[in-house]
Amino acid sequence: MANPTIKDVAKMANVSIATVSLVIHDHKRISRVTKQKVLEAIERLNYYPSRSARGLVSQKTGNIGFILTNDHFLRTEPFYTNIFIGTEFEARENELYVLLTTVDSNFKDSDPLPRFILERNVDGIIIAGKVPSILTEKLCDFNLPLIFVDFQPVKRNCPVVVVDNNLGGKMATNHLIEYGHKNIGFVGGDIDHPSISERYKGYTAAMEQAKLTLNKNFIDFVEDYPARTNGFQAASRLFKNNKDITAVFACNDAMALGIIDYLKDNGKRVPEDVSVIGFDDVVSENSNGPSLSTIRVPKMEMGVEAMKLMSSFLKEGINHNKKVLVPVELIIRNSTQKI
Amino acid sequence: MANPTIKDVAKMANVSIATVSLVIHDHKRISRVTKQKVLEAIERLNYYPSRSARGLVSQKTGNIGFILTNDHFLRTEPFYTNIFIGTEFEARENELYVLLTTVDSNFKDSDPLPRFILERNVDGIIIAGKVPSILTEKLCDFNLPLIFVDFQPVKRNCPVVVVDNNLGGKMATNHLIEYGHKNIGFVGGDIDHPSISERYKGYTAAMEQAKLTLNKNFIDFVEDYPARTNGFQAASRLFKNNKDITAVFACNDAMALGIIDYLKDNGKRVPEDVSVIGFDDVVSENSNGPSLSTIRVPKMEMGVEAMKLMSSFLKEGINHNKKVLVPVELIIRNSTQKI
DNA sequence: GTGAAAGCGCTAACAT
DNA sequence: ATGTTAGCGCTTTCAC
Numbered sequence: 001m002a003n004p005t006i007k008d009v010a011k012m013a014n015v016s017i018a019t020v021s022l023v024i025h026d027h028k029r030i031s032r033v034t035k036q037k038v039l040e041a042i043e044r045l046n047y048y049p050s051r052s053a054r055g056l057v058s059q060k061t062g063n064i065g066f067i068l069t070n071d072h073f074l075r076t077e078p079f080y081t082n083i084f085i086g087t088e089f090e091a092r093e094n095e096l097y098v099l100l101t102t103v104d105s106n107f108k109d110s111d112p113l114p115r116f117i118l119e120r121n122v123d124g125i126i127i128a129g130k131v132p133s134i135l136t137e138k139l140c141d142f143n144l145p146l147i148f149v150d151f152q153p154v155k156r157n158c159p160v161v162v163v164d165n166n167l168g169g170k171m172a173t174n175h176l177i178e179y180g181h182k183n184i185g186f187v188g189g190d191i192d193h194p195s196i197s198e199r200y201k202g203y204t205a206a207m208e209q210a211k212l213t214l215n216k217n218f219i220d221f222v223e224d225y226p227a228r229t230n231g232f233q234a235a236s237r238l239f240k241n242n243k244d245i246t247a248v249f250a251c252n253d254a255m256a257l258g259i260i261d262y263l264k265d266n267g268k269r270v271p272e273d274v275s276v277i278g279f280d281d282v283v284s285e286n287s288n289g290p291s292l293s294t295i296r297v298p299k300m301e302m303g304v305e306a307m308k309l310m311s312s313f314l315k316e317g318i319n320h321n322k323k324v325l326v327p328v329e330l331i332i333r334n335s336t337q338k339i
Numbered sequence: 340m341a342n343p344t345i346k347d348v349a350k351m352a353n354v355s356i357a358t359v360s361l362v363i364h365d366h367k368r369i370s371r372v373t374k375q376k377v378l379e380a381i382e383r384l385n386y387y388p389s390r391s392a393r394g395l396v397s398q399k400t401g402n403i404g405f406i407l408t409n410d411h412f413l414r415t416e417p418f419y420t421n422i423f424i425g426t427e428f429e430a431r432e433n434e435l436y437v438l439l440t441t442v443d444s445n446f447k448d449s450d451p452l453p454r455f456i457l458e459r460n461v462d463g464i465i466i467a468g469k470v471p472s473i474l475t476e477k478l479c480d481f482n483l484p485l486i487f488v489d490f491q492p493v494k495r496n497c498p499v500v501v502v503d504n505n506l507g508g509k510m511a512t513n514h515l516i517e518y519g520h521k522n523i524g525f526v527g528g529d530i531d532h533p534s535i536s537e538r539y540k541g542y543t544a545a546m547e548q549a550k551l552t553l554n555k556n557f558i559d560f561v562e563d564y565p566a567r568t569n570g571f572q573a574a575s576r577l578f579k580n581n582k583d584i585t586a587v588f589a590c591n592d593a594m595a596l597g598i599i600d601y602l603k604d605n606g607k608r609v610p611e612d613v614s615v616i617g618f619d620d621v622v623s624e625n626s627n628g629p630s631l632s633t634i635r636v637p638k639m640e641m642g643v644e645a646m647k648l649m650s651s652f653l654k655e656g657i658n659h660n661k662k663v664l665v666p667v668e669l670i671i672r673n674s675t676q677k678i
Numbered sequence: 679g680t681g682a683a684a685g686c687g688c689t690a691a692c693a694t
Numbered sequence: 695a696t697g698t699t700a701g702c703g704c705t706t707t708c709a710c
Contacts, residue, residue, distance in 0.1 A: 002482070003459065005703055016681045021705060029679055048457035052394030053703035057686045061391060062460075073424070078417050085412070085420075088439055097455065099436045100427055116436065118387035120342065121401075143341070344687055355697045360689060368695055392687035396702045 004045040013041040024049060063097050064310055065114060065122035069105040071225065072129045077254060077282035079299055080128050083149055086303020087126055094311040096123075107132040117142060124310045127151070128303075130193055145313050149306040152194055152323075159313070161305045161324040165195045168295040168328040169202020172249045172277045175293070175330055177210045180339035181247035181275060185218040187234040187259060188251040189226030196226070196251045199279060203249055217242055226251055231258020239266070246274060246339055253278035253294055260292075260335065275336035291333035302326050343384040352380040363388060402436050403649055404453060404461035408444040410564065411468045416593060416621035418638055419467050422488055425642020426465055433650040435462075446471040456481060463649045466490070467642075469532055484652050488645040491533055491662075498652070500644045500663040504534045507634040507667040508541020511588045511616045514632070514669055516549045519678035520586035520614060524557040526573040526598060527590040528565030535565070535590050538618060542588055556581055565590055570597020578605070585613060585678055592617035592633055599631075599674065614675035630672035641665050 010017040015038060022030050023038040041047070055061045066087055072080045084100060091098050099122060101114045116122045117139075124145040127136070136153045139146055148160045176184050186203045188196045200219075207214050220234040231250060235258065239245065250256035256278030260270050268274050281296035305324045313319055349356045354373060361369050362377040380386070394400045405426055411419045423439060430437050438461060440453045455461045456478075463484040466475075475492045478485055487499045515523050525542045527535045539558075546553050559573040570589060574597065578584065589595035595617030599609050607613050620635035644663045652658055 007703080017704080018681060018683090018706080019679085022680085025705085031679060034679075048454075048459075050395070050703055051455075051458040051460040052391050052400060053686095054705080055391030055686095056389070056395050056688085056703080057705045059686080076417075078415075078420065081417065081420050081424075092440070095454065097438045097440075097460075099438070101431070101436075115387075115434065116390075119390040120387075121390040121436070346687080356688080357690080357698075358696055361696085364689085370695060373695075389687055392702095393689080394702095395687080395704085396689045398702080 004047045006047075006049065008045055009038065009041045009047050012045060013037045059120075060123055061121050062095065063099050063116070063122045064091060064307070065116045065125040066098050066100045067114060067125060067127045067131065068100070068102050068129060069107075069131055070102050071105040073102045077280070079280060079282050079297075080150075082299035083128050083303040083306075086300035086305075087307040088303070089300065090304040090307035090311070094307070094315075096307070096311065098126075098307075103131065103135060105132075107135045109134055109138075113138060117144070123314055126306050126310060128306075145310060145319070147306050147309050147313075149302050150195065157321055159309045159319065159322050159324075161302050161309065161326060163195065163297050163302070164325045164328055165198035166202045166205070168279060168297075169199035169249070170206040171202075171328065171330045172199075172279060172295050173203045173206035174210075175332065176247040176249060176275060176277060176336065177206065177212070179247070179275065179336060182212055183215070183218065183242070183245045183247070184212070185220070185238050185242070185245045185248040186251075187231060187238065187248055187255050188219075188221045189230065189255070190223060191221050199251050215242075218245060226255045228254045228258040228261070231255030232262045233258075235259040235262035239263075239268075247336070248274065248276050250276065250278050253280045253283045253292060256292055256294070256335070257283065271335050271337040275339075277336050281331055291335065293333045293336040294331050296329040296331045298326055298328075343386045345386075345388065347384055348377065348380045348386050351384060352376045398459075399462055400460050401434065402438050402455070402461045403430060403646070404455045404464040405437050405439045406453060406464060406466045406470065406474075407439070407441050407468060408446075408470055409441050410444040412441045416619070418619060418621050418636075419489075421638035422467050422642040422645075425639035425644075426646040427642070428639065429643040429646035429650070433646070433654075435646070435650065437465075437646075442470065442474060444471070446474045448473055448477075452477060456483070462653055465645050465649060467645075484649060484658070486645050486648050486652075488641050489534065496660055498648045498658065498661050498663075500641050500648065500665060502534065502636050502641070503664045503667055504537035505541045505544070507618060507636075508538035508588070509545040510541075510667065510669045511538075511618060511634050512542045512545035513549075514671065515586040515588060515614060515616060515675065516545065516551070518586070518614065518675060521551055522554070522557065522581070522584045522586070523551070524559070524577050524581070524584045524587040525590075526570060526577065526587055526594050527558075527560045528569065528594070529562060530560050538590050554581075557584060565594045567593045567597040567600070570594030571601045572597075574598040574601035578602075578607075586675070587613065587615050589615065589617050592619045592622045592631060595631055595633070595674070596622065610674050610676040614678075616675050620670055630674065632672045632675040633670050635668040635670045637665055637667075 006017045006020050009020045020038055023035050088098050099116050126147050128149045130151045146158045152160045191197050220238050222230040222234055224230050256276050259276050263270055263274055278292050278294040281294045283292045345356045345359050348359045359377055362374050427437050438455050465486050467488045469490045485497045491499045527539055530536050559577050561569040561573055563569050595615050598615050602609055602613055617631050617633040620633045622631045
């Protein structure tokens with residue numbers, strides 16, 4: 001039969017559709033015999049309950065929405081993509097599907113919300129990366145569980161999966177310090193971004209702990225997205241006036257590459273003249289040049305953790321308002337060396 | 340109101356739910372006045388029809404399934420991921436969502452099909468990359484439109500979006516020939532893979548057209564997945580016996596990198612001693628080393644095209660059994676040079 | 679332990 | 695031009 005319904009099963013098993021439904025949900029008060037009969041019919045007909053029908057009556061769609069800003073969606077490095085893949089992975093374990101969508105990076109109050117919310121086509125929402133707070137506010141008004149990954153919204157108290165950015169910042173800086181560097185620069189993007197500010201705090205903390213002077217001239221923030229070209233620009237400002245910098249910690253790999261671009265263009269060798277370390281570990285896999293030391297962020301795991309929170313909330317209803325801090329790892333490659 | 344239904348709208352507009360439905364579907368025979376009334380009520384209540392309810396009655400879910408093998412899903416280079424993103428992109432234009440899932444690379448007859456098919460939770464399926472033919476067969480049995488991307492199944496006559504692999508192979512080879520190379524090697528993966536065999540055919544065609552001898556010793560196929568390590572292995576076999584090879588065309592970027600790895604390890608410089616060209620263009624973006632010449636494959640566009648085929652089929656019902664051949668582009672970077 | 683029946687929110691055929 | 699109604703496939707309460 002093309003698309004058997006619960007009726008077909010009931011007919012074949014000589015029971016009512018209610019009984020079939022109970023069997024499907026493994027209800028206790030069903031006799032062995034009946035259960036067996038029904039299961040056989042299901043098997044023979046190759047029956048699967050329809051999602052739409054279930055969704056309508058149970059108000060559960062089995063879908064989870066995944067929201068990303070355009071900016072993040074279109075970035076070439078596989079950062080948020082890998083987080084998405086992680087959610088996908090864990091979704092499967094929990095019989096869920098993920099609906100991906102993007103919102104404008106400058107989401108305005110008048111902008112429409114993702115269609116899957118309006119159509120009640122998701123049971124929960126995972127938000128990856130920084131999104132405008134106006135969006136967060138609007139999302140909170142719906143009665144949908146909300147989980148944030150790689151971004152902790154201010155004010156709102158939602159379950160969150162974030163990288164231990166502070167520790168990572170310390171680890172990167174300490175690595176340079178241990179290699180004998182003293183004049184260590186920091187290059188960052190938008191300081192208002194929680195991740196970047198935490199990485200910066202890790203940097204200052206490590207510097208202070210090592211009793212190294214924190215030179216304001218060694219620090220450069222771009223207002224823009226922390227992209228490769230911005231790293232280049234930042235480096236040009238940094239090195240113009242500070243010839244004695246021997247190492248730079250960039251807030252992410254893209255900027256680190258931009259810094260290396262600049263140094264190469266200006267006759268400096270990496271790592272011989274200047275050590276550079278990044279953050280995220282999005283570069284390595286397919287590069288064939290001198291590889292970048294960095295702080296590895298377990299991107300897929302972050303997605304997995306987020307979906308685990310979602311799934312356990314959906315199942316057990318416990319909203320622990322948990323903050324999952326995923327660990328980072330120092331990856332020493334060839335862009336840093338002892339002084 | 341929390342979740343207004345069609346009834347709420349009908350009540351507020353003083354019409355029947357049927358009228359509301361007709362207005363939603365922009366039916367002709369509705370008077371200006373009524374339409375206006377209803378639209379106002381919809382606006383005021385912030386009403387959106389429920390996906391599940393619609394899905395149940397119309398047998399249309401608004402979802403498209405996207406199937407990938409594990410192998411492809413887990414590869415680090417963003418090839419299929421970008422195709423997926425392309426489908427996602429075009430899906431939004433057509434008010435569709437994409438459900439991603441993977442199947443085992445060795446899908447067996449007894450393996451269950453993706454859940455979204457069994458639950459009738461998709462209106463069509465896009466299959467990306469090579470999948471076991473047994474899966475294709477099973478999928479065809481369902482009455483779902485099927486579209487293939489980056490893989491053309493043998494026997495089955497489905498709409499397909501593929502790269503012009505043959506032309507790409509010619510372009511890559513001609514590039515090397517134009518640079519003065521004569522002893523040009525070819526390194527490929529599984530020759531049974533249509534894409535690889537087409538690229539190889541392009542290579543041989545270009546060689547023959549240039550009246551260059553096709554030396555069997557200059558050609559190496561691995562049985563395995565065309566990965567970086569396999570490129571390394573292939574290169575080691577190739578160069579062991581053929582000291583006079585001055586250029587290699589690798590069937591994809593990953594293998595090209597493996598070849599470069601081997602050459603470096605063995606004291607050969609790229610491109611000074613040996614030119615290497617790849618295929619796919621998945622390396623460039625975040626590499627900081629000498630960059631790889633390659634044939635660019637428009638990955639996102641492929642996804643877009645596939646979803647366009649799907650959407651137009653769903654809307655107009657025209658199954659053109661079209662074969663969309665997406666164009667490739669020669670990207671000359673620093674891994675190839677004139678002899 | 680099992681069945682009858684209501685109803686989830688919508689579409690579409692048929693009435694009026 | 696608009697309303698009435700059946701029914702999509704399922705879950706769940708309430709009878710029996």
